[in-house]
Amino acid sequence: MSTEPGPEAGGKSLFSLQRRERLMEELRAHGAITVRGIAAKLGVSELTIRRDVNLLADEGLVSRVHGGATLPSPLDRSATAGLPSPHSYSIGMVVPSLDYYWPQVISGARAEAEEQNLRILVRGSAYDAADNRRQVQALLDTQNIDGLIVAPDMTGERGQELLRWLNALPIPVVLAERRSPGDNPAHRLEWVATDHAFGAGMAVRHLWQEGHRQIGCLTDSSSPTSPHVVRGWRQAMKALKIPVEKSVHEDSAQLVNGDRAAHFDHVLELCKTTGTTAMLVHSDTQAVAFVQHCVDRGIQVPGDMAVVGYDDEVAYLAEPAISAVRPPKQYVGKVAVQLMAARLAEGRLRPVHRIELNPELILRESSVGAPRVPAAGVLQDSL
Amino acid sequence: MSTEPGPEAGGKSLFSLQRRERLMEELRAHGAITVRGIAAKLGVSELTIRRDVNLLADEGLVSRVHGGATLPSPLDRSATAGLPSPHSYSIGMVVPSLDYYWPQVISGARAEAEEQNLRILVRGSAYDAADNRRQVQALLDTQNIDGLIVAPDMTGERGQELLRWLNALPIPVVLAERRSPGDNPAHRLEWVATDHAFGAGMAVRHLWQEGHRQIGCLTDSSSPTSPHVVRGWRQAMKALKIPVEKSVHEDSAQLVNGDRAAHFDHVLELCKTTGTTAMLVHSDTQAVAFVQHCVDRGIQVPGDMAVVGYDDEVAYLAEPAISAVRPPKQYVGKVAVQLMAARLAEGRLRPVHRIELNPELILRESSVGAPRVPAAGVLQDSL
DNA sequence: TCTGAAACGATCAGACTCGAACAAGCGAGG
DNA sequence: CCTCGCTTGTTCGAGTCTGATCGTTTCAGA
Numbered sequence: 066m067s068t069e070p071g072p073e074a075g076g077k078s079l080f081s082l083q084r085r086e087r088l089m090e091e092l093r094a095h096g097a098i099t100v101r102g103i104a105a106k107l108g109v110s111e112l113t114i115r116r117d118v119n120l121l122a123d124e125g126l127v128s129r130v131h132g133g134a135t136l137p138s139p140l141d142r143s144a145t146a147g148l149p150s151p152h153s154y155s156i157g158m159v160v161p162s163l164d165y166y167w168p169q170v171i172s173g174a175r176a177e178a179e180e181q182n183l184r185i186l187v188r189g190s191a192y193d194a195a196d197n198r199r200q201v202q203a204l205l206d207t208q209n210i211d212g213l214i215v216a217p218d219m220t221g222e223r224g225q226e227l228l229r230w231l232n233a234l235p236i237p238v239v240l241a242e243r244r245s246p247g248d249n250p251a252h253r254l255e256w257v258a259t260d261h262a263f264g265a266g267m268a269v270r271h272l273w274q275e276g277h278r279q280i281g282c283l284t285d286s287s288s289p290t291s292p293h294v295v296r297g298w299r300q301a302m303k304a305l306k307i308p309v310e311k312s313v314h315e316d317s318a319q320l321v322n323g324d325r326a327a328h329f330d331h332v333l334e335l336c337k338t339t340g341t342t343a344m345l346v347h348s349d350t351q352a353v354a355f356v357q358h359c360v361d362r363g364i365q366v367p368g369d370m371a372v373v374g375y376d377d378e379v380a381y382l383a384e385p386a387i388s389a390v391r392p393p394k395q396y397v398g399k400v401a402v403q404l405m406a407a408r409l410a411e412g413r414l415r416p417v418h419r420i421e422l423n424p425e426l427i428l429r430e431s432s433v434g435a436p437r438v439p440a441a442g443v444l445q446d447s448l
Numbered sequence: 449m450s451t452e453p454g455p456e457a458g459g460k461s462l463f464s465l466q467r468r469e470r471l472m473e474e475l476r477a478h479g480a481i482t483v484r485g486i487a488a489k490l491g492v493s494e495l496t497i498r499r500d501v502n503l504l505a506d507e508g509l510v511s512r513v514h515g516g517a518t519l520p521s522p523l524d525r526s527a528t529a530g531l532p533s534p535h536s537y538s539i540g541m542v543v544p545s546l547d548y549y550w551p552q553v554i555s556g557a558r559a560e561a562e563e564q565n566l567r568i569l570v571r572g573s574a575y576d577a578a579d580n581r582r583q584v585q586a587l588l589d590t591q592n593i594d595g596l597i598v599a600p601d602m603t604g605e606r607g608q609e610l611l612r613w614l615n616a617l618p619i620p621v622v623l624a625e626r627r628s629p630g631d632n633p634a635h636r637l638e639w640v641a642t643d644h645a646f647g648a649g650m651a652v653r654h655l656w657q658e659g660h661r662q663i664g665c666l667t668d669s670s671s672p673t674s675p676h677v678v679r680g681w682r683q684a685m686k687a688l689k690i691p692v693e694k695s696v697h698e699d700s701a702q703l704v705n706g707d708r709a710a711h712f713d714h715v716l717e718l719c720k721t722t723g724t725t726a727m728l729v730h731s732d733t734q735a736v737a738f739v740q741h742c743v744d745r746g747i748q749v750p751g752d753m754a755v756v757g758y759d760d761e762v763a764y765l766a767e768p769a770i771s772a773v774r775p776p777k778q779y780v781g782k783v784a785v786q787l788m789a790a791r792l793a794e795g796r797l798r799p800v801h802r803i804e805l806n807p808e809l810i811l812r813e814s815s816v817g818a819p820r821v822p823a824a825g826v827l828q829d830s831l
Numbered sequence: 832t833c834t835g836a837a838a839c840g841a842t843c844a845g846a847c848t849c850g851a852a853c854a855a856g857c858g859a860g861g
Numbered sequence: 862c863c864t865c866g867c868t869t870g871t872t873c874g875a876g877t878c879t880g881a882t883c884g885t886t887t888c889a890g891a
Contacts, residue, residue, distance in 0.1 A: 093810060094764030097466055110870050130463040131877060132848060140468050393799035416776035417806035422799040493880050514887060515838065
């Protein structure tokens, strides 16, 4: 059947792009192809195949060998010679805040970038999709960047739209502290994010071990982190068989000063009626304020009310010092840059990576009962 | 034996690059090779092997010895500038199969291990928790390993028990192609796994784009991969608004020969009554059998029934060649070793990493309708 | 230390592959 | 209708890979 050109469906001659696709497919199937064999199979001259092979080899999709081609091999000298190009890459980075949480992420990214010999250009942005896009666009226009690390707003239709746009950019994109949905519209986006649900769960289990049987949750729904914290809190409560519906779960987004004091009083009232003796407070800025409020109201921390904060930015400043879940912010930046560097080096052959990092629980005074050992931090493994 | 370089048809002749790769693989597996042995194995003259060895030695990838070659040894003074190998770690690796799927994972792991200057000890195991544990224990007892990469059976109470045991081991553990639950009992376990649900979803969306409106799923529930494939199929169906309850979803675990034929007939009958024109078949071994069965029954593939396989081990062998979702097996091994190397280097300060990799969809004849453009693979970005 | 067997590499020849240069085919646009 | 630009095919000298021969080197046992 394959004596004459057109062994495939219909003797239609293929376009060059299709031919190269066929070629890649044969290659994937067999691991290697001969110029002669493929030329016969596709009914074109060997020279044509050779030209295709050269083209694909230039893109790093195959390794050239005498008489044919193979899947790219690390032994292929020309490949390794070509890739570590002397011109170092520039990476754009757009983050939603330059004074909370993100400085450490950036610092981690910078350190790793230096290691990898990359340049990083950071821009701050607002917490909304339109501004995210503006900032990214500005980077694309004025600098010429080879890759993008970004923590976009993903809420609502605008967020989805932004994701699609990022997905379609001609340069690789890595999300930091954001998860793109696994399915279609963002299938090329890679990400690295902290598993905040795990962190919240860890806090709840710690409080449980300290003897607390009603554990509340105070969140700030204006933060993208919040839903994950709540989810983790819920899951852990369920696993510990504490009824979630009867537990204190309040949101303190957008509150300031006077309002906040009133709201905290409300929360404390709820705690009293439900018998809640421990709170997980998202954003440890809030936690600091909450602990301060408790102290002002004569409520002992941790005696009457144990508190664990979330984020560990300022938790150690409070009096008493607040236990907090600490996301590995430095590592988020570091891993994002590693992903980007690997992507730039290996190209399309590298599969899309999506990485979750576990936070750690830093124990301080606000959650550890007096009789217990106040030891803290990284050394504990038992949780 | 063949005077011509056999282009197809299992021809033994390899390109030099492939030969060198085979050589490296043998080397990684056994630690040393003899010129004579390899020459016989590959069916080339000893001189050719010698030339290859010299070439690899020049690049510092092997050490020459009289009669053969070994992995580069620090004792070999000709080795380039004495690679910094202060003390190399040993990693144990326990996988549930040595002849399906896992050889590629192992190969990827070996290659990366060599890069990182680690030693890897591989053991096969059965697909059950008790034997997993036995094999791991054997590694711990006889070799003394510094880290463990394992793909355990995680089903049932025995599986959970095994996870807890692994979690408590004094050495770092990385799971390959397995996800530990995010919560408590396995919080120290890191893992790297293919996002099979994404792969299944990609297949469904591809079939949808080809015009199919009823897409069935044929699974093998005896495989740990199966639940994820089903989940991805379900999710994608839901997103496309195809009623899942009315769709064909059959399981063919444990069937052989006669039973299988009967079962396939049953499946085809179901397809007819439901109007199903496309099937996602887990384990492409099954897919090959299924396509064969269709052809035997006079059902056109892809005309009457489009098929996408899952795993891409043998899918290309079928006639017509079967489209298949390909998990990045090499990368699973590679990333597992990277995780381990980083863990061994950085210790407990490094946060727990959990990594998902996306598979890719290899389009072949079995799912691509004649009228459509048959272009496939990496060059297309639109899916 | 000696000696035979095996391994090694320089050299050559044969078969095949590669790519430059030029010619021919095809589709788009003036 | 013709020309332009792009892709593909043909020819042929140069280049590459492999294997055979054979003299030299290395190894292991006496």
